[in-house]
Amino acid sequence: MKRQTYAAAGVDLDAARRAKELIKRHAHATLRPEVMSGVGPFAGLYQLKGYREPILVSSVDGVGTKLKIAAALGRHDTIGIDLVNHCVNDILTSGAEPLFFLDYIAMGKLVPQQVEAIVKGMAEACRAVSCALIGGETAEMPGFYPQGDYDLVGFIIGVVEKGNIIDGRSIKAGDVIIGLASSGLHTNGYSLVRKLFGTEPSVLGQLYPELGRTLGQELLEPHRCYYQMLKPLLPKIKGMAHITGGGLVDNLPRTLPPGLTAKLDRGSWKIPPIFTLIQKRGNIDEKEMYRVFNMGIGMALISSPDDAGHLSASLAGARVIGAVERGGTERVVIT
């Protein structure tokens, strides 16, 4: 038999090394003094200090098939922002401050420049919230991912003092629900969108007057991060829901104590045009729309009526979208 090598089987250890070199400076720019670099070559080391009763808050996420849009447009420098922001928002719902982040990138054929662009996006989003990009894994899996495709997974660790955990426990009837505007689809509903529009360059390149830009640009808009704006206001917030897969309908109940219902007023916020466009194109039922998409609300906060005015006034793109009521049969009612 012809002499076989790992490279001939599609695994290029040298490409892996080049990718590592390229991403080093991006990751390095995110480091905090707590990161013990130079030690632990098989793992990331982070010194946790200055907390009385630290609770580690962790989450893992992908960005779903938004990846297909990035691949179709050949734009790889924003999808990492989506990944980090999704994770940061998830742990923020418990009141946590992000500490460090690890990523996993798997591709069929490792393209060092592509990996660099992805990591650049992640590093940028990490820096914006002082989160250290402490480690990651880049896997070349020939025959697994088609050429040009990749998957991306993020893992975040944050911390919150035990006494400051936000868990929705004190929410009661009469509390106010504040919605924070999303920047678009964030990272949910892309399989449906792709089914409706496809990912042909001609389609993604089409300019829509109501969007003020091309469909591709709109769909690739990064997931908004709510950490910096909410950080000083956390003591006023009783519960938080990150509006991801399942929409307002499935995510709001995750922070509501039993026996309570979230009553939302659908006229209280403007549905962004991208959602209307999608709904028309697919002739999609209103109820299905609210279950699949965020419909313009990326994060929902619940506070006492006393704090609601201050909260919604201090937050860009915030508005009161509903109230908590003693529950009927439905946990979320949109009227």
Next chain:
Amino acid sequence: MKRQTYAAAGVDLDAARRAKELIKRHAHATLRPEVMSGVGPFAGLYQLKGYREPILVSSVDGVGTKLKIAAALGRHDTIGIDLVNHCVNDILTSGAEPLFFLDYIAMGKLVPQQVEAIVKGMAEACRAVSCALIGGETAEMPGFYPQGDYDLVGFIIGVVEKGNIIDGRSIKAGDVIIGLASSGLHTNGYSLVRKLFGTEPSVLGQLYPELGRTLGQELLEPHRCYYQMLKPLLPKIKGMAHITGGGLVDNLPRTLPPGLTAKLDRGSWKIPPIFTLIQKRGNIDEKEMYRVFNMGIGMALISSPDDAGHLSASLAGARVIGAVERGGTERVVIT
């Protein structure tokens, strides 16, 4: 247009819910009292207490294309063991005790029973090292993964007291290198193996007398975990290398201070028959074999000569495989 739904686009939120139900009890069996369950619906919460100067040690890993072997054999209950053990071994090299684990499973079509089998394996491996399976994400990505294929990623967080970090810093010439037997290929080199043998049932089902079992059984053997056996011996260990991609040649230098060389005696351990079989089949260069595969050594420890005897005598499948010398040009020499 025909009325569109998320389900018609290939995303089945009900299957996701069923999968969640099925995996709950497996994950639940791994919980430790430090896990604050019932709070933090968007994240996992873990109370860190009882440490003076805690250093969080984290790692992310996949299992590479060993997944293709699992898929070809329709055996999904051991690949999760591989994933957890790989992660546990990685942070163990810094002396860390595992605390909690999160997983990511992405599939083209979500099959709840398959997800359950995967999580069952992870939970089993987590329980074996008292690590809590605290969270995870199951993503259905139609059009992304071919039917039946999935990717699997694991994230682990462990802890070590600052004063007990193992970092190889005290290693010096004259120290002894101890090799711990691997259980097979662990999770590296599978792309090459698949190129040589393919994944046809007839090939994987073939019985090899030298293996004492079928090729498929041998290839699916889970990655060995070294935590429990090494835990009481950590104070005697100066440095540790987990022998993964890159083999002994690339991984041993990760724990060696500059200016030192690991000199290995190739006759000091028996190369398991699977590696000989692979080498013959592919007419693979000896040097390439040592760069791609672990060649029978899954973990390498470095200790002082005084401690080496006790260490190798107390560890099953351990033997002295070499010594540290003042460096020449190569960082690892195998003679």
